[in-house]
Amino acid sequence: MTHINVLDPGASPLDYYGFELRRFREAAGLTQRQLGEIVYCTGSLVGQIETARKLPTQEFSERVDAALGTDGLLSRLLGLVLRSQLPAWFQQVAELEARATEICTFHTHLVHGLLQTEAYARAVLGAMDRSRLDDRTTVRLARQRILGKETPPVLRAIVSEAALRQEIGGPEVMRGQLARLLSCENEPLVNIQVLQFAAGTHAGLQGPFDVFRFASDPAIVYTEGYGVGHPTANPETVKDCSLRYDHLQAAALSIKDSAELIRRTMEERYGEQHP
Structure with a gap:
């Protein structure tokens, strides 16, 4: 039996x-x-x-x-x-992503998880730990389901030029990841801007952060370190990071020029033209 x-x-x-x-x-x-x-x-x-x-x-x-x-x-x-399969310290952040009406992200060396391809996510997650890699990749990509909701959030992503040039997973993986970013060029609810090296000193030098805004709740700022996340609704912190984000948007390339830089990076570094 x-x-x-x-x-x-x-x-x-x-x-x-x-x-x-x-x-x-x-x-x-x-x-x-x-x-x-x-x-x-x-x-x-x-x-x-x-x-x-x-x-x-x-x-x-x-x-x-x-x-x-x-x-x-x-x-x-x-x-x-x-x-529920996300690391315990990150589950609250996934809930914030799911409830937010607007998500503003600034990342210096990686493409944000909501915009990662499967191959790129797999390379990032497997850098130091390859256990249960299939499941962990599936769980990360599942966060992107919020972009397909009937009423999805507005996603504003400022990406450092370093994230375009840091070769994660090899040329083929990077070609696919940059193509994924370019596919958002004409999506009105997903705005991607690149902060060039030429921007020099900028408002995000203290590190990456996210700002979550909601229909009726106070905004929340999120930062993270190794294996720990720090969400806060402290009004002063939210005000400071919102101002920093405004300055970063002003310093970054426009959405159109950012797409052109991504396209040019694909051609120059990874040998592929993208229409």
Whole structure:
């Protein structure tokens, strides 16, 4: 007789997802293998997700919802599941991203996580730790789901020129990442500006930071260090960082000129023309 792990649906969002997946599958009279055949995966994968040993994906959730008639339950749960897999210190930030109406970011040496490609995110996350790299990459990319919401936030991203030239993951990865930035050129809710080396002394020399603004709550500033995040709603800090961001926007290239610099960097450093 096959041993069946008994999940506590209250233990975590991932356990709850697995519990509901099993409940719906058994109600439909399907084995794990049969469900796997319907949704184009192995029965083993279904079992791993049911026992909270493997993270589900968007595609898996949508296919199972359709196959089992769950009225989109698993797809709705997925965001909560993936957010719960973020490092504990970062989970609050992901919640801020999900609630914000406007996100203003300034980064000096990396492309912000909301704009990273899969290959770039994988290279960044695997720099010092390659354990569970597939799952950790999936979780990071899941944060980008907020950009596809019915009412997405406005994302303003100021990127240092260093982030365009620092070769993360190799030329192919960088080509893809710069192409991703260029794909936002005509998206009115995603504004990318590049702060050139030529800007010299600027208002962001103390380091990267994010400003989150909300429909009815006070704005929050977020900074981070190694393995720790610092969100604050202190009015003086918010005022200071908002002013700094205004100065950084003024010092950075326009959206159009930033796209041209990104395009030129692709051609000069990574040998590819981008229309």
